[in-house]
Amino acid sequence: MTGPQTSSNDRAAQEPSPRDHAVRTAPQEPSPRDHAVRAAPQEPSPRSHAVRAAPRRTLQLAPPQPEQGGELFVSDQPSVRIECEGVRVSAVIPARNEAGNLAYVFGRLPDDLHELILVDGHSTDGTVEEARRLRPDVKVVHQQGHGKGDALSEGFAAATGEVIVMLDADGSTDPREIPRFVAALCAGADFVKGSRYAQGGGSSDLTPPRRIGNSLLCGLVNTLYGTHYTDLCYGYNAFWGRCLPYIRLDVPGFEVETLINVRIARAGLLIQEVPSYERPRLEGTSNLKAVRDGLQILRTIGLERMRISQRRGLTALRDSNLAVLAGLLRRPGSR
Ligand SMILES: Nc1nc2c(ncn2[C@@H]2O[C@H](COP(=O)(O)OP(=O)(O)O)[C@@H](O)[C@H]2O)c(=O)[nH]1
Numbered sequence: 001m002t003g004p005q006t007s008s009n010d011r012a013a014q015e016p017s018p019r020d021h022a023v024r025t026a027p028q029e030p031s032p033r034d035h036a037v038r039a040a041p042q043e044p045s046p047r048s049h050a051v052r053a054a055p056r057r058t059l060q061l062a063p064p065q066p067e068q069g070g071e072l073f074v075s076d077q078p079s080v081r082i083e084c085e086g087v088r089v090s091a092v093i094p095a096r097n098e099a100g101n102l103a104y105v106f107g108r109l110p111d112d113l114h115e116l117i118l119v120d121g122h123s124t125d126g127t128v129e130e131a132r133r134l135r136p137d138v139k140v141v142h143q144q145g146h147g148k149g150d151a152l153s154e155g156f157a158a159a160t161g162e163v164i165v166m167l168d169a170d171g172s173t174d175p176r177e178i179p180r181f182v183a184a185l186c187a188g189a190d191f192v193k194g195s196r197y198a199q200g201g202g203s204s205d206l207t208p209p210r211r212i213g214n215s216l217l218c219g220l221v222n223t224l225y226g227t228h229y230t231d232l233c234y235g236y237n238a239f240w241g242r243c244l245p246y247i248r249l250d251v252p253g254f255e256v257e258t259l260i261n262v263r264i265a266r267a268g269l270l271i272q273e274v275p276s277y278e279r280p281r282l283e284g285t286s287n288l289k290a291v292r293d294g295l296q297i298l299r300t301i302g303l304e305r306m307r308i309s310q311r312r313g314l315t316a317l318r319d320s321n322l323a324v325l326a327g328l329l330r331r332p333g334s335r
Pocket residue numbers: 093094095096097098119120121122143146147148151167168169170172235281285286287288
């Protein structure tokens with residue numbers, strides 16, 4: 001937990017600008033095998049064209065080793081390491097009454113993590129105490145608002161690593177997959193998205209209604225934004241901290257992953273899917289209600305689309321006003 005501190009608050013406060021694009025290193029095109037998802041930006045810039053035309057290169061990722069069937073675990077397994085030199089990785093874990101699951105989750109974290117941030121959502125089961133008992137170095141953020149989206153927003157703001165990994169506290173997302181996510185970032189991706197549908201991924205947690213809902217919503221986002229996502233509503237992702245200004249989280253609940261995926265795609269960043277295996281939560285019950293939260297996700301997709309259209313309209317209006325003004329200014333000189 002050492003090294004220079006970069007404030008994510010500062011980063012999040014910045015508005016994305018063309019300069020942000022210009023300063024980042026040109027990402028490499030991943031191979032189709034690695035499920036690269038290239039978003040077609042809605043308002044392409046010269047920069048995003050340049051990125052898309054980058055030469056292809058195969059990303060060297062650790063081969064997926066899914067453990068099928070949701071069987072339990074193990075803290076006596078050999079430890080894993082991220083091994084991406086000079087890159088500090090912050091793990092952000094939202095938790096609401098997950099005390100019984102933390103030993104499993106924390107026990108599987110890579111040894112060389114820069115920091116572990118647990119965002120507590122007003123838990124009443126001793127989650128915070130258990131987290132501190134297991135990992136005295138854990139950074140606890142006491143969430144002010146409510147919901148997973150709000151928790152992630154507060155957790156991202158507290159992160160000081162160059163890379164942020166978001167995963168769940170219920171044991172469904174395996175922390176031992178973190179090196180796979182970080183390797184894809186270090187190989188050139190801007191944003192790495194876990195996918196249960198990519199080859200080598202899977203889920204023993206998805207119920208039929210959730211599977212259908214996820215697939216319909218994913219299809220809708222792909223149609224609207226020209227993406228090729230294979231999974232949408234999954235909470236295991238990793239990204240460079242410099243992507244935060246593009247994400248600008250402003251939703252409280254489970255619609256958060258969808259919003260992140262839409263905004264990252266709109267920004268024209270290089271998105272890489274990696275396979276991930278989701279197990280059923282170990283203890284406790286899910287906070288998600290399939291119908292309520294499914295409808296909220298649908299609403300979020302619609303609102304985001306409207307927001308983009310309004311912005312486009314305002315840009316067009318501004319451009320036409322500027323053209324009129326330029327015409328008026330030219331007249332005296334042209335006489
Ligand atoms: N801090 C915080 N964490 C939450 C909240 N709601 C859900 N979570 C966490 O988000 C993760 C995913 O939530 P979960 O209930 O398992 O939803 P599911 O995986 O979609 O069934 C878990 O680690 C939860 O503890 C919340 O309001 N605040």
